[in-house]
Amino acid sequence: MSKYVGFDLEVCSWPEEGDWDRVTPLGVSCIGLMGTGWTEPQIYYASACNGNPEPRPMRTDELKCFADDLYLYTQNGYEIVSWNGLQFDFLVLHLEKPDDMFRTFAMNHIDPMFYILCSKGWPVSLNVVAQGLGLPGKMTDGVSGADAPKMWMEGSLEDRQKVLEYVGQDAKTTLDLVEVASRTEVLKWQSKSSGRWQSLTFNKVPTVEECLKIPLPNTSWMDKPLTRESFYDWTRS
Numbered sequence: 001m002s003k004y005v006g007f008d009l010e011v012c013s014w015p016e017e018g019d020w021d022r023v024t025p026l027g028v029s030c031i032g033l034m035g036t037g038w039t040e041p042q043i044y045y046a047s048a049c050n051g052n053p054e055p056r057p058m059r060t061d062e063l064k065c066f067a068d069d070l071y072l073y074t075q076n077g078y079e080i081v082s083w084n085g086l087q088f089d090f091l092v093l094h095l096e097k098p099d100d101m102f103r104t105f106a107m108n109h110i111d112p113m114f115y116i117l118c119s120k121g122w123p124v125s126l127n128v129v130a131q132g133l134g135l136p137g138k139m140t141d142g143v144s145g146a147d148a149p150k151m152w153m154e155g156s157l158e159d160r161q162k163v164l165e166y167v168g169q170d171a172k173t174t175l176d177l178v179e180v181a182s183r184t185e186v187l188k189w190q191s192k193s194s195g196r197w198q199s200l201t202f203n204k205v206p207t208v209e210e211c212l213k214i215p216l217p218n219t220s221w222m223d224k225p226l227t228r229e230s231f232y233d234w235t236r237s
Contacts, residue, residue, distance in 0.1 A: 006175030027057030032171035132189035
C-alpha cells in the first residue's frame with residue numbers, strides 16, 4: 001500500500017495585484033504536513049520562545065527542521081504530494097533556503113495540479129477537484145490564501161492560530177485527494193464555466209518527472225496558454 005505525505009505552506013507577503021516578483025522573498029509563515037495513517041497534521045511555524053506563533057517569517061533553521069523531516073519521511077517510504085507545489089511551495093522554499101534537496105523533491109513528488117495542466121492545458125483548484133471526488137475540501141472559515149499573510153503578520157495570536165489550522169487543513173485535503181484518486185484511479189471535477197464534468201484516469205498518479213512525458217495538449221484556442229516550462233524552469237537554473 002502506498003504511503004503519502006501531503007504538504008502546504010503559507011507565506012508572509014501577498015501581492016495586491018498579482019505581481020509576485022515585487023514581493024520576493026515572500027517569507028514562509030507556516031507549513032502543514034499530513035501523512036497516511038496520521039490522526040493530526042504536523043505543523044511547522046515561526047515560533048516564539050513560549051511556543052506561540054510569532055509574526056515573522058520562519059528562520060533558516062526552522063525551515064531546515066522541516067526539510068530534514070520531509071527527507072526522513074521519503075526514506076521511510078512516503079511519497080510527497082502537493083497541489084501546485086512545483087510552481088509555488090517548493091519554489092518559495094528554495095528561495096528562502098537555497099538547497100538542491102528542494103529541487104529534487106519538486107521534480108520527484110506528486111503534484112496532481114501539474115498533471116492536469118500537462119494533460120489538459122489548464123490548471124484547476126484544489127477545492128474543485130476535492131469536491132469532484134466527493135471530499136468536503138477546505139473547511140476553515142474566515143481564512144484564505146490571500147488573507148493568511150496579513151492575518152499572520154498583522155493579526156492577533158488568535159488570527160495566527162487560525163492560519164495554522166488553515167495550513168493543516170490544506171495539507172489534509174491534499175493528502176485525502178491523492179489517496180482517494182489512487183484508490184479510484186481517476187481525478188474528476190466540474191467545470192465552473194461550462195458545468196461539464198472533466199476527468200483523467202491513470203494506473204498511478206504520476207510524479208512531476210513522469211508528467212513531462214505526457215504528449216502536449218492542444219492549447220491553440222487559448223489566448224495565453226500556460227507552459228510546463230514556466231512551472232519547473234526554476235529547478236534547472
